[in-house]
Amino acid sequence: MDRNQLMKWIKAPTKMAHKYSLNAVYFCTGCGVIEVPPTITSRWDAERFGVVPTATARQANLFLITGYVSVKTLRAIIRTYEQMPEPKYTVGFGSCTINGGMYWDSYNTINQLDKYIPIDGYIAGCMPRPEAIFVAVTHLWTLIDKDMADGYKRYRKNYAAYRANQEMILGEMEWPPIFQTEVATAITEREG
């Protein structure tokens, strides 16, 4: 640990703790998850950087969305994201999360994940290699340092819009809005 690092620890221990203890929720959405096992096991050993998978959303603070998102998976993704404790960070993995990738015209995948939950950063490629995950993690560190990984704040602020988008694609959802906002007014505002 160099002196620079130490100064940061002293100045903002919480932020540093959030940086170096990224616990990723165990959620395999699409084909991209095939890159995760080598990342967390002996070949690349993500635990060196404090990145470990956890079993439930409650214990995690990093959500890695690996690959295409079908409508059915989207419901689970939203639920999982909402159950993660704040602060929480999301990373879209692979082109599919950015613009639909090779599934851009599929009838049951969504194209732009960012419309439904806030994304802090993307890893482009189809497939990105495990090294790309490490690059993403270091980028995420920089973002956290500069307070720019604020997806959860955006979600809270623009919840009405997110919820409206979610309901547009999923229809009626099984759980009530998690924040106190008037979804209906938001929809009328958007349309009006």
Place this chain on the structure above:
Amino acid sequence: MSLGLLLIVAFGGSLLTYLLGKVSARTRDAFAVLISLALVVMVASLYGKAFRVPFYGGFLGMPLVLRIDGLSWLFAIAASVLGCLSVVFSLGYMKGKERTSFYYSMLLLVIAAMLGVVLSGDLLSLFIFWEIMSWSTFLLISYNGGPALAAGMKYFVMSFVGSLAMLAGVLTLHGSFGTLEFTGVAAGMSSASPGYVLAILVLFGVAFGTKNAIWPFHAWLPPAHSEAPSPFSAVLSGILIKMGVYGFLLLMFVIVGLRTFLSLGVGRIEFHTVLSIIGAITILLPTFIAIFQNDAKRLLAWSTVAQAGYIILGISFGTSLSVAGGMFHFLNHAVFKALLFMVVGAVEYRTNGVRDLDSLGGLIKRMPVTFIVAVIGVCGLIGVPLTNGFVSKWLIYKTLILERSPFLAFAALFGTWGTILYSYKFLHNIFLGQLPQRYEDMERAPFTMLLPMTILSVVVVLFGVLPGIPLAVIDTIGVSFGFESLHVTPWGIASDTGALNTVNMLVAALVGLVVVWCVFRSGARSVSVGQADSYAAGAAVPRDKYQYSVRFYAPLRRMMAPYLKDFVDSFYMRLAGWVRGLGDGLRRIYTGYVGDYVMYILVFLAVLIFVQIAWSPW
């Protein structure tokens, strides 16, 4: 305060309650509560007194005597207090049920009979009150009819066998000593031959053991406890079966005497060791049967059998610590088991009679106070430090270890671990987990139910933190039996090896809790959410289907179930089957039809005539 007056109030109150019920239900309720309160006050005023009064001159030339001393006071106060709380609890529980006058009058009669049992000074009046108690208990157990009637019958048959053994014992003693007063019999016993004493112990042991439900006389208890009305289950489990303990204490330490009792035996097998081993079996087997019960009250009933095992183990082991532990455990068990039965009663009352552990759940959100008292009761049952159960069990364990009986100690300690399993299942399946939709707008338990439960839970904690209060009373009883004193301090026992000090623990616990709580609170604040926001792997929680309570210990059950059959009960049931078969066989001959009987007579005469005519051997 005369003892005769006390019993007159008790028995008369019971009768008057019935008569008042014909006039007005409210007056009757108030009167029943008043009578039971009066009994508590009267018994309490007898604290520390010791005297005897003859109350009836010549029954077969013997005076019938009442007496009071430390031992009978302890049991009398427990009986009257529990009886009073149970009557108060019944006010809510019995509302709207039929034959309530009968119920209250019988409940008071049971209490009166129990007071009679513990206050009687000779074996004959003990027997009479014992019989009144058995009969009225039978009537109350079968109060609900249906399966309750069968349960009551089972109780009655077994109790009857016990009573017969007791009667035989009483008659034998009368035959040899000519007196039935305790002091007279005790004087006679001191010079009797060991074989004779052993026979008396066994005869009375069957009677007291049946009442106390020690293995192998426990078979009546689980059905009886689960079918009786809940407030009465509390009395039944809390104090009524402890009359057996009273009987044992009286027999072993007052009539037979400590020294004779400890030296009794056949060859190298000592009687008191055998009794301790029976106590250990009574702990182990029922504990593990209790784990797999699905009926809340049946679970508690099996637990009662197991806890009775601790008491028997304690008092029959026969050291000053163990007897004090046994007596203290009797008192504690009376408190927390009555509390737990009342908890089930309150749940039953609000859910319209549901006590199936598989279909309840989540009631903590609807009955928070009931849950808190249930947790305290369960802690007492397990023996968590700073509750009363800990102190009594600690006394028993300690003496078992120091007297080098590790196997008995193992049974007692391991029984505790089984207790944790069924206690947690009890708590979890009733109160924790998801609240089913049908109980969503359930109300809290009424005040008349909460009051007795709260009082009992306060006692659980009080006796756990300051065990010196009851132990002082128990110590004087122990000294009167001929044990050496325990050196009781308000917060425990000051002995040489490994003393007990509850105040240290209390302070450590409080400081620990406060410090950890402060640390916890200094972290980020959390948001309160309902049960619908629970982790379900990304799905919404499916209503009424997100609960794990059916077959809670399935893996253990798969392993242990083949070994946990109640062999004793199946033996009794087979015995009952044989008797019934015999009756059926006889009924084929005794058809009750006069024509058949005429035919039997004619056939018999014909055979005689035939024999007379055709073949004459004489």
Place this chain on the structure above:
Amino acid sequence: MRILWFVLSPLMALAVGLFFLGLSRRFMARIQWRVGPPLYQPLIDILRQFTQKSVSHGPLFDLGVVLSLASSFIVVLFMPLGGTAPLSSSGGLLAVLYLMLLGPLGIALSGGEAANPNVSIGISRKLILAVGYEVPFLMIVLALMTYYGTISIGEIVAAQRESASAIASFPLVFSGIAYLLILPAMLGVRPFEVVGAAQEISSGPAAEYGGPYLALATIQHGLTMFIGISLFVNLLWGGASNPVVFFLKMLVVFAFGFWVNAAFPRLRVEQAVRYLWRWPTLIAFVGLILVATIGR
């Protein structure tokens, strides 16, 4: 001196427990040919969890986890950690046996209110597993208490210091072996990891814990390891005359436990109980019989 230990021994337990958590991750990583996280990683994790906004399911959810951690600290107060135990005269080993249950019980009550079947399954497994290892454990403890004729941990340690340590003396060697065989189950590491099985029941009792709750549960886990190992060192390996030696002895036992952790796959709960009730129980039973018949 005694007052000092009141503060010192919980702190030592906390530090060593967290160190063990970090060491175990590092240790496992090295066995699997990885680099592994830094030794202070659990500290970072706990700090992170502590500052995360989690959800609470009710007052019992909060209280249970606090109770669990507090009772673990109280157990530590009964333990002589290379010195005197602060609460030595308050019930001895029997009280420790009971207090050790409060940890799981607090988690169980707290998890029960979370209304999650994953939690309930985890607790059911934990209690079954506890019944599994308590059989040999109680036999071991009873053999020790009967052999030395006392229920105080301090006196057991003192008696061992006069003669040989228990694991090196004749009838008690059986108890020592049995304790080593059940140690992984008591620490809750593989092959007895079925309680918090992350892949099957979403880490079981901790499934609903996030934020500060998880931090407290993690510390409690560290303390559980500390208590399990220090009981072994005190009861069977003669304790120590100063904390440093005590710590070194704990380290050896810890290495053994985690070597087992790395080498074995996970057992189902029935298989675990079947194992625990077979060999460790048999050995502990032989030890208990020998102690009861031969004596000291």
